[in-house]
Amino acid sequence: MARQKIALALAGVLALIFATACMLVSTETSFTAIHPMELGAGRPDCTGCHADEPMTNHVRSYAEFNHTTDFINAHGPKAVQYNNVCASCHPVSFCADCHTDKTVLKPALKQGNRPDVISPHGGDYITMHRIEGKIDPTACYKCHGRANNDRCRACHR
Amino acid sequence: MRKTTLLVLLVSSASWAQEVNVYTATFAQYYKQDIPGLERTYAPLTQFLGIDATKLGTENFSLHLFGWGNFDLADQTRLNGKTTGSLTYGYARYRFDRANGELQAGRFAINHGLGYEQIDGVSGRVDLKGGFNFSAFGGRPVYYDVQNHDQQRDYRWQRDIIFGARLGYRIAKMGEIGVSFLQDGTATSRYDKYDNPIPTDNPVPLPQPRNDGDFFYSNVHDYRRKLIGGDIIFVPISRLMFTGRTVFDIADRTFGPTDLDDASKIAENDYSLSYKFNNYFSAKANYVERNFQAYFAGSNMPSLFSTFEKDKHRSYGASVTYLDSDDQDGPIEITADYKNIHRETFGDSTRFGFDMRMSHSPKKFASGLSYHRIKTSDVVFVDPLKPSYSLSHHESRAWLMYSSDKYTASLDCIEYDFDNSEYSKEHLNGQSKLYEFIASVGIKPAENLRISADLAFGSTSVAKNEARGLLRVEYKFGFAPKGGK
Numbered sequence: 001m002a003r004q005k006i007a008l009a010l011a012g013v014l015a016l017i018f019a020t021a022c023m024l025v026s027t028e029t030s031f032t033a034i035h036p037m038e039l040g041a042g043r044p045d046c047t048g049c050h051a052d053e054p055m056t057n058h059v060r061s062y063a064e065f066n067h068t069t070d071f072i073n074a075h076g077p078k079a080v081q082y083n084n085v086c087a088s089c090h091p092v093s094f095c096a097d098c099h100t101d102k103t104v105l106k107p108a109l110k111q112g113n114r115p116d117v118i119s120p121h122g123g124d125y126i127t128m129h130r131i132e133g134k135i136d137p138t139a140c141y142k143c144h145g146r147a148n149n150d151r152c153r154a155c156h157r
Numbered sequence: 158m159r160k161t162t163l164l165v166l167l168v169s170s171a172s173w174a175q176e177v178n179v180y181t182a183t184f185a186q187y188y189k190q191d192i193p194g195l196e197r198t199y200a201p202l203t204q205f206l207g208i209d210a211t212k213l214g215t216e217n218f219s220l221h222l223f224g225w226g227n228f229d230l231a232d233q234t235r236l237n238g239k240t241t242g243s244l245t246y247g248y249a250r251y252r253f254d255r256a257n258g259e260l261q262a263g264r265f266a267i268n269h270g271l272g273y274e275q276i277d278g279v280s281g282r283v284d285l286k287g288g289f290n291f292s293a294f295g296g297r298p299v300y301y302d303v304q305n306h307d308q309q310r311d312y313r314w315q316r317d318i319i320f321g322a323r324l325g326y327r328i329a330k331m332g333e334i335g336v337s338f339l340q341d342g343t344a345t346s347r348y349d350k351y352d353n354p355i356p357t358d359n360p361v362p363l364p365q366p367r368n369d370g371d372f373f374y375s376n377v378h379d380y381r382r383k384l385i386g387g388d389i390i391f392v393p394i395s396r397l398m399f400t401g402r403t404v405f406d407i408a409d410r411t412f413g414p415t416d417l418d419d420a421s422k423i424a425e426n427d428y429s430l431s432y433k434f435n436n437y438f439s440a441k442a443n444y445v446e447r448n449f450q451a452y453f454a455g456s457n458m459p460s461l462f463s464t465f466e467k468d469k470h471r472s473y474g475a476s477v478t479y480l481d482s483d484d485q486d487g488p489i490e491i492t493a494d495y496k497n498i499h500r501e502t503f504g505d506s507t508r509f510g511f512d513m514r515m516s517h518s519p520k521k522f523a524s525g526l527s528y529h530r531i532k533t534s535d536v537v538f539v540d541p542l543k544p545s546y547s548l549s550h551h552e553s554r555a556w557l558m559y560s561s562d563k564y565t566a567s568l569d570c571i572e573y574d575f576d577n578s579e580y581s582k583e584h585l586n587g588q589s590k591l592y593e594f595i596a597s598v599g600i601k602p603a604e605n606l607r608i609s610a611d612l613a614f615g616s617t618s619v620a621k622n623e624a625r626g627l628l629r630v631e632y633k634f635g636f637a638p639k640g641g642k
Binding site: 029031095099105116124145146152157 | 180184186203205207209221223225227241243245246252253254255256257258259265266268269270272273275283284285286289291293295299300317318320325327329330333335340343388390392395398400401402429431439441443447449452453455456457458459460461462470472476478480482488490492498500503506512514516523525531533548550554556557558560565567568569571573585591592593595597599609611613615616617618619627629
């Protein structure tokens with residue numbers, strides 16, 4: 001019942017959006033679908049190749065996407081707002097190594113030949129997670145709270 | 158069944174695509190654990206397969222598929238049996254030439270707004286006039302399904318539907334602000350301890366939930382996850398960047414335990430400010446707050462992530478980075494960081510140290526060095542002989558990597574050194590140090606083929622010695638252009 005109502009409300013909202021959308025939609029060209037040049041391994045320094053200016057068809061500048069340690073460690077907010085920028089270089093499978101409901105290899109193991117990339121849970125994490133998990137379990141909830149916890153259930157309920 | 162249909166559909170339709178990229182990776186592992194009084198051997202084989210088919214009929218239509226299978230050749234390493242697998246995603250996508258318009262249908266992960274959710278459904282996004290943009294998604298959530306649903310009380314209510322939307326407003330040169338909404342599940346669970354439904358108009362006051370060994374029984378609880386949030390990226394001048402978000406839990410938890418009545422409805426506050434002093438130096442400060450009962454909106458591991466806990470996380474941290482990207486040999490980056498983490502039921506912890514990474518002789522060699530000190534509060538025990546122990550430790554890591562057109566090689570060593578001998582005796586087989594060492598060599602026999610082998614050994618809390626071998630074969634072929642990795 002409630003479900004039907006919600007589905008109905010959702011459909012209504014969507015219909016409304018579509019109706020008004022046609023008038024409201026921006027006429028600007030979309031951001032590039034695929035980065036024109038294939039980049040090799042290693043964190044890219046955008047301003048090594050591009051000037052420090054706004055990107056074509058985007059309000060943000062190239063410099064803001066330089067893959068510095070800060071950028072990598074806090075990529076979440078930028079991924080939310082500028083996901084079309086990330087998608088021009090990264091296939092979804094790249095993100096799925098760490099972000100998915102069910103993974104099979106610990107990122108640090110999958111990327112054992114790439115010590116230069118961030119891989120959550122390097123070293124003996126079965127031991128170390130007790131400490132990190134105790135210090136802050138909220139940091140784990142994002143990835144393990146509702147999914148990807150096949151492995152945890154051997155010891156946790 | 159539906160998965161198979163989707164798979165067949167995707168694979169067959171890929172054949173009329175003009176551009177197809179296929180990625181396969183095979184991982185064969187073999188490892189031995191030397192557990193006191195026991196020796197265990199594992200041999201899992203893992204296969205990944207990804208297909209991206211673009212230009213299906215029109216320039217803008219594409220299909221994407223990714224999944225894996227795991228087979229155990231020796232002992233069982235997984236709970237679910239010898240053979241497991243999963244379709245990570247499989248969806249069709251249409252991209253519009255204007256307004257960053259995009260439509261997706263199938264199984265995919267969505268992160269436009271709150272959370273990072275995997276769904277079977279549809280999503281869309283579009284830029285509007287005047288700087289606005291809008292995205293929305295809806296469908297069924299893809300959750301890890303446990304065999305025993307008793308241990309995942311929220312299962313049946315959360316499974317039914319998930320939907321969300323985000324409205325963003327982009328201010329030229331300044332940044333973007335957005336508001337988002339997410340709801341997961343539509344019904345409140347009203348079940349008693351024996352899983353019998355309680356009528357909605359039950360006049361009897363409901364008892365407090367209680368901890369019954371391994372499950373917190375709640376007679377009635379609103380397991381719906383309903384969140385609204387606001388996010389911001391503000392860049393008034395190119396040196397200064399402010400990012401953050403606030404998320405509120407707006408599910409009606411009137412039937413929850415009464416001692417949570419006054420608990421905060423703020424699920425999360427996460428804010429960062431970074432500033433670039435000049436071409437070399439930059440600094441960053443970060444503040445995070447999370448209230449457990451609002452943040453943990455349901456879990457299939459309630460003992461770890463309980464919505465009945467009035468616990469709180471609060472952390473602040475800062476870092477300073479030196480980056481020389483124009484160095485003749487390659488970039489050098491050094492970061493010093495400090496973080497204070499407070500958990501109400503545990504106490505304060507601090508983490509501080511540095512990270513250093515370098516490239517040498519134009520990108521052929523790269524290396525990194527890091528050290529961190531982690532000081533934690535003591536874990537308090539009821540045992541009078543061992544009233545408490547400390548989890549404080551030192552963490553050090555060093556790595557080195559070589560890559561040329563044909564070969565790659567790397568070494569990675571990570572070590573943990575514990576302060577407390579009591580903890581070591583109880584939890585670490587008497588060892589006061591744990592380490593892991595990984596060596597890897599690789600070869601690229603052809604443009605699209607990479608083969609690498611890792612050899613790792615170390616000591617863990619379970620096994621004094623553990624050795625692991627891993628063979629990785631990655632093969633890519635296709636005709637479509639690729640942007641990155």
